[in-house]
Amino acid sequence: METTQSGDLFDKCHNQEGMFLDVRSDNNYYVQPILEGPLGTRMLFNNKPMIVWSINDYLGLSEHPKPRKVAHEILEKYGTSYPMGARLMSGLTKYHENFEAKLADFCNKESSILFNYGYLGVMGTITSLVGKNDTVIIDHDAHACIVDGAKLAANKRSQFRVFKHNNMEHLEQILKSTRARSNGGILIVTDGVYGMSGELAPLPEICALKEKYNARLLVDDAHGIGIMGKTGRGVGEHFGLQDKVDLYFSTFAKCFAGIGGFVAGDSAVIEHIKWNARPVIFAKNLPLIYTETMSTTLDVMLQEPERRDKLWTIAKQLQKRLVEEGFDIGSTGSPITPVHMLTGDLDKTKEFIKTMREDHNIFCSGVMYPVVPPGVLLLRLVPTCKHTMEEVEQTVEALIATRKKVLKL
Numbered sequence: 001m002e003t004t005q006s007g008d009l010f011d012k013c014h015n016q017e018g019m020f021l022d023v024r025s026d027n028n029y030y031v032q033p034i035l036e037g038p039l040g041t042r043m044l045f046n047n048k049p050m051i052v053w054s055i056n057d058y059l060g061l062s063e064h065p066k067p068r069k070v071a072h073e074i075l076e077k078y079g080t081s082y083p084m085g086a087r088l089m090s091g092l093t094k095y096h097e098n099f100e101a102k103l104a105d106f107c108n109k110e111s112s113i114l115f116n117y118g119y120l121g122v123m124g125t126i127t128s129l130v131g132k133n134d135t136v137i138i139d140h141d142a143h144a145c146i147v148d149g150a151k152l153a154a155n156k157r158s159q160f161r162v163f164k165h166n167n168m169e170h171l172e173q174i175l176k177s178t179r180a181r182s183n184g185g186i187l188i189v190t191d192g193v194y195g196m197s198g199e200l201a202p203l204p205e206i207c208a209l210k211e212k213y214n215a216r217l218l219v220d221d222a223h224g225i226g227i228m229g230k231t232g233r234g235v236g237e238h239f240g241l242q243d244k245v246d247l248y249f250s251t252f253a254k255c256f257a258g259i260g261g262f263v264a265g266d267s268a269v270i271e272h273i274k275w276n277a278r279p280v281i282f283a284k285n286l287p288l289i290y291t292e293t294m295s296t297t298l299d300v301m302l303q304e305p306e307r308r309d310k311l312w313t314i315a316k317q318l319q320k321r322l323v324e325e326g327f328d329i330g331s332t333g334s335p336i337t338p339v340h341m342l343t344g345d346l347d348k349t350k351e352f353i354k355t356m357r358e359d360h361n362i363f364c365s366g367v368m369y370p371v372v373p374p375g376v377l378l379l380r381l382v383p384t385c386k387h388t389m390e391e392v393e394q395t396v397e398a399l400i401a402t403r404k405k406v407l408k409l
């Protein structure tokens with residue numbers, strides 16, 4: 001049989017096409033760096049001890065003895081895989097149901113459902129609710145899982161619209177035009193805390209608009225849960241508007257130092273998601289080793305509020321000192337601390353990151369081209385309750401010295 005030689009699907013793999021081309025070749029230095037040693041504020045990078053500002057373990061719970069003890073007990077009794085199967089078949093246990101009830105209670109909602117990844121949870125929530133004639137409206141800077149969920153939902157002949165980041169006039173314009181042409185349902189989806197900039201979604205305005213236009217609101221509070229609000233119940237609590245958030249979502253991948261996620265809301269809505277979210281129906285349910293450690297982690301979060309207080313003390317000091325020294329930290333409203341820098345080009349960006357690591361033993365994640373323009377560097381510092389004031393000062397001094405050496409400022 002004759003074959004046609006052109007158009008091998010894998011050509012792009014050999015030609016190195018795709019994302020992160022400018023930094024891919026740097027041997028795990030700028031992207032996919034390998035940190036070693038126990039998780040914490042001091043880890044090894046290329047065998048050198050570093051002060052680390054890149055771990056989303058905000059409350060230092062990754063090393064807490066209580067969830068660890070529970071993990072050992074579950075491991076002994078059930079191993080790592082129990083239960084086997086998807087929720088609808090053989091993947092549900094009383095443990096899952098108890099934890100879901102506990103999460104719902106924590107969020108002041110009637111009910112909740114677990115997902116085995118936050119990413120899948122957001123996608124599953126959006127796609128199970130948004131159908132033909134409905135519209136999903138998202139913030140321009142929304143997390144990739146929100147974008148992907150909205151795009152997938154659009155395949156079901158729903159509309160997908162994007163408003164300029166935190167721009168309420170634009171959101172209102174879109175809501176108005178949507179209402180003018182359709183009487184379908186509307187879902188607004190935003191991050192609670194934006195993971196790169198630390199900015200908060202303007203919930204009071206969003207809630208007012210969603211009521212005016214009879215829309216529903218899903219808030220992905222991956223970086224807000226455990227941190228924002230008086231008792232760590234997230235951005236809804238922070239703004240005193242949790243009852244207006246129709247669906248409150250979070251992953252366990254940050255503050256809970258685990259894996260998985262959940263969405264909480266009215267019982268009827270959660271029930272609908274349970275029976276319609278494809279990542280729930282067609283994927284293995286979260287193993288008990290996670291439900292039980294995450295459940296204990298939630299207890300610890302509530303029992304030890306001093307962790308949140310300490311996190312905020314560290315974050316505020318870091319942000320105050322950076323501003324005092326003339327660094328641009330944007331408009332963060334959370335512990336996430338971005339440092340925006342104009343480096344001029346990608347080489348200078350890399351030199352900046354390298355100098356911090358090699359001269360000062362400080363490891364921060366650098367967000368660089370193609371996520372930001374080539375002459376821009378966004379250093380993303382994530383404070384935790386385990387950092388010390390000395391580490392804050394050492395880091396600020398290192399940034400000053402590096403700015404002088406690399407950028408001549």
Ligand SMILES: Cc1ncc(COP(=O)(O)O)c(C=O)c1O
Pocket residue numbers: 117118119120122143145191195220221222223251252253259260261
């Ligand atoms: C805002 C936001 N949503 C969802 C996710 C995805 O969560 P997970 O890592 O549990 O899939 C992340 C993680 O990066 C996130 O920052």
